[in-house]
Amino acid sequence: MSFILGLDVGTASGAGATKRDGRVLPCSLGERTATLPAVVVLHDDGSALVGEDAERVAGLELTRVARSLRHDPLLQQSPITVGGEVRTPYELLRALYATMARRASAIEGGIPHQVVLTHPAVPEGARCETSERIAAAL
Numbered sequence: 002m003s004f005i006l007g008l009d010v011g012t013a014s015g016a017g018a019t020k021r022d023g024r025v026l027p028c029s030l031g032e033r034t035a036t037l038p039a040v041v042v043l044h045d046d047g048s049a050l051v052g053e054d055a056e057r058v059a060g061l062e063l064t065r066v067a068r069s070l071r072h073d074p075l076l077q078q079s080p081i082t083v084g085g086e087v088r089t090p091y092e093l094l095r096a097l098y099a100t101m102a103r104r105a106s107a108i109e110g111g112i113p114h115q116v117v118l119t120h121p122a123v124p125e126g127a128r129c130e131t132s133e134r135i136a137a138a139l
Contacts, residue, residue: 006105006113008098012069015039015052015097017105019113028105037101041067041093043084051100067093095135102139 004021006028014036017028030037032053040055042065050058059066065084070093080087098118106112116139120132 003111003114004109005115005117006102006109007117007119008101008105009119010039010070010094010097010101013039015101017101019105019109021109028108030101030104037097037104039068039070039097041070041083041096043067043086043088045084049096051097070094070097091131091134094131095138098135098139 004019007018007020007025009016015030015038016036017030018025019028020026027035029035030052037052038056040052040059042050042055042058042062044050044065049055055066062084067081067083067088070090080089081093082088083093102113102116116136118132118136120129
């Protein structure tokens with residue numbers, strides 16, 4: 002059965018909701034809570050840990066941690082160095098949103114036919130462009 006997936010990433014966490022048969026329901030993306038920590042840890046091999054997995058190792062890998070991905074205006078407009086490598090806001094947010102979408106798909110038992118990403122109420126160019134690119138890639 003098809004559904005629509007809505008995703009929102011805030012400063013500290015990400016949340017999701019699904020719409021199926023006209024009903025909108027929250028989608029518990031976290032292991033123990035409805036939200037997923039908005040944290041990404043990048044490894045040397047290019048892989049990323051996201052959410053609770055990233056939180057568990059963040060204290061051990063401080064130079065590899067990216068937080069506050071959504072509301073940092075500098076991050077939205079310029080690359081950031083994580084783990085000694087330059088990354089774009091798109092790469093970091095894409096890892097976070099992709100994990101959220103995978104978890105929602107696993108919970109719902111299929112992939113959404115539409116994905117909706119939120120963005121600030123007052124659109125800011127780079128932030129909206131990044132969200133649009135991520136949505137297209139999901």
